Amino acid sequence: MDKIAVMGDYDSIYGFGALGMELFPTDEDEDPAGTLRRLAQSGYGIIYITEAVCLELAETIEEYRERVSPAIVPIPGISGDTKVGVDAVKRSVEQAVGSDILFSQN
Template sequence: MYKIAVLGDYDSIYGFATLGLDTFPVSTREEAGEKLHQLTLGDYGIVYVTEALAEELKHEIEKYQELAVPAIIQIPGISGNTGAGVEGVKKSVEQAVGSDIIFGNE
């Protein structure tokens, strides 16, 4: 069975541990890139990454976008919601089904 990981700054992700998710707080871009690589090689089916960190790791995340597992999904952090997470999910759905499934929200 796959596990779920959450990667980001401590303040943004510590609450996810109460839900039983594995949290990985990071403080530098280098540390985050290394940890993301380790998580993609492990038993994780989903890796949540804070939007701010995902922006810093954009090129690293792109390397793993074609893999079925793990799914790398952006989530808002304490700095707020940039909309990048929703946009990423929307693009993934468009690729999977061949069209935009969200109507009237543009």
């Protein structure tokens, strides 16, 4: 089984430790992009990242978008939902299907 990591501010991610996921707080991380690259190269199959950190690491995350592993999944942090996760899923579906499935014609 692949390892699962969670990156973000400590207050947003500490609860995931109880589920057996490895925590990587970015509060004092001087190089979160380097941390993400290290996790991707170290056998982590899923990396959950708070939406605030996703915005900060957009270019680095884009490097892994076409790869099967790791799956980088945005999650809301304690500051709330910024819709980064929904937008990422929407882009992936549009790319796979060739159409915006959330667009409704009235």
